[in-house]
Amino acid sequence: MTSLDRELEELREAAGAYGARHRFIPEFRYPPGVRIAVNFTLDFDSMLLRRLLNEPPMQLAKGEFGGRVGIWRLIELFDAHRVTATIFTPGRACELYPQALRAAARSGHEIADHMWEHRVPNEAELEEDHLSKTVAALEKISGRRPVGTRSSHSAALLRKDGYIYRSEGSADQRPHYELDENGENCLVNLPFHYVIDDAMFFSFAWLGSENQAQRVTDPERVFDIWWAAFRQQYGEGGYLNICMHPFVSGRALRVAMLDRLITRMKSLPGVWFPNCEQIARWCLEQFPPAGAS
């Protein structure tokens, strides 16, 4: 075997190993009468990520809008439309915005994990510590143990703590299963794509982006993009996970846009607005992962 052949083989193995960690569900379908499920998911980091990145005071104040104002408006919007949302919440947010989180749980929205302080530590012991602190904090505030996460926490730890799903990445447009490096610790994945993430369109200096790359678009344009995404998936009997940040989408002009978007979605038959847990349980009950633990 030449060195070029060896290189080809290594690349083929890398692709194969990653592919083998995924179990797609070609026969996926919804309960009778449902054509599409739309998950509205909030990443409720308020100023925590800005603080973690040591950003200056006004950046923190920008994030604080999400806790003081944005989260309340979005809960109100979802309640008015009878949409059940999932709020991915850093454990620390319970110490900053307990009123809003209690109100969200009371309205029937799911409180799920978004890390302890918006990072996954590299040290295994500390990672476990952060995860268990978050489970305890979210359970205390919502009265229920979280079963889902938007994070890169290790699947083994998540399974040990009773988690059933993760919402990250976009290897398939429909809910599917993912296994860890050892082919174990299967979790449902509810795919999320950056095109359906408000921060990609509206948040200045998101994750250290340069000024030339700023997101300074307007709600009408994003409405068009998201509506097109919804229409395409609706036609396919597919799935849409809309990721929003209360400090971004809780602004008055964007709540108004979301109101129009949900109203228009509801004008079509068979649109289901469950929370993420409901979809994950539907998958596990109806399409259990074959040969995965």
Next chain:
Amino acid sequence: MPWKERYTISDEKSLTDDEVRWPGGARCCVSITIDLSIAAGPSGIRATDLGTPPALFGMGQGLDAVLGILKRYDLKATFAVPAVIAHIYPDKIRAIAGAGNEIAAHGFKHEDVSSLEGADERERIAHTTAILADVTGRRPAGWFSLPRQGDPFAGGTISPNTMQLLIESGYTYMGNSLADDIPHYWVTDFASPQAILTLPYYYHFDDQFFLMFPRRGTGLEHPDALFRNWKAEFDAQYRRGRHFHMTLHPQHIGWCNRLQLLDDFLAHVRRFPDLWNPTGEECARYWLETYPASSYLKLEPSIWQDYPGSLS
């Protein structure tokens, strides 16, 4: 609220739409800030910035055009004026004030103060206040620290001492904070408690981030997005009965197509009845009287706990 130093600046929950009331039963507050700084980045206004065509245009034809439109729509604005601009253009600043607008302070030369020593910053605030008072005959009531196009973040730069120094220097309000879309209190000391009233600012309603951004010659022009953001926010805030705020720069918005954009937007705004259009100072005085911190700032002790391996 569970107050947390270096995380939060105010209380846990904003006022609801129902709680927000404006003088005379007005439906919505509309306020305009006009930034007369031509600083390109954190170093503030430099000689090289002043010796440019946009600098002359911004204090000349561009400024006149914006003042003309404000007058035509019977709207007042707060002008955020760096001390150096008042020093160079005292007559223009007096004319702006004479037309019913407010002159507020916008730093000594709109420089980034975030790493200044307290004494140095205090001295700059005092000097700026004195220069503006001398030009206008009246101490400024408001202080701004607006972002520049070349800043890494679009929120404006302050030091850890700025808000406390503004209180000590007798300022009634600070003009730009992003934690709410109505006036809100920025706490400087939880124990006493002490706070300064801040007015809302958001970069999506600031012309400079849409017009040849990030800088002239290399930036992209998005006047359509700017217009749609203004309109969507105004319409939403009018429905809620809250507050609409926009930030303008004469050297940007005063130029042909953009001036028409402003004209079209203000025509839209004026089609709505029951607007209150105060200056920043009028808005701040009304707020301090109607929603005093003593009864409306609801601070609660922190419930935050420090753990090894976690942020403190």
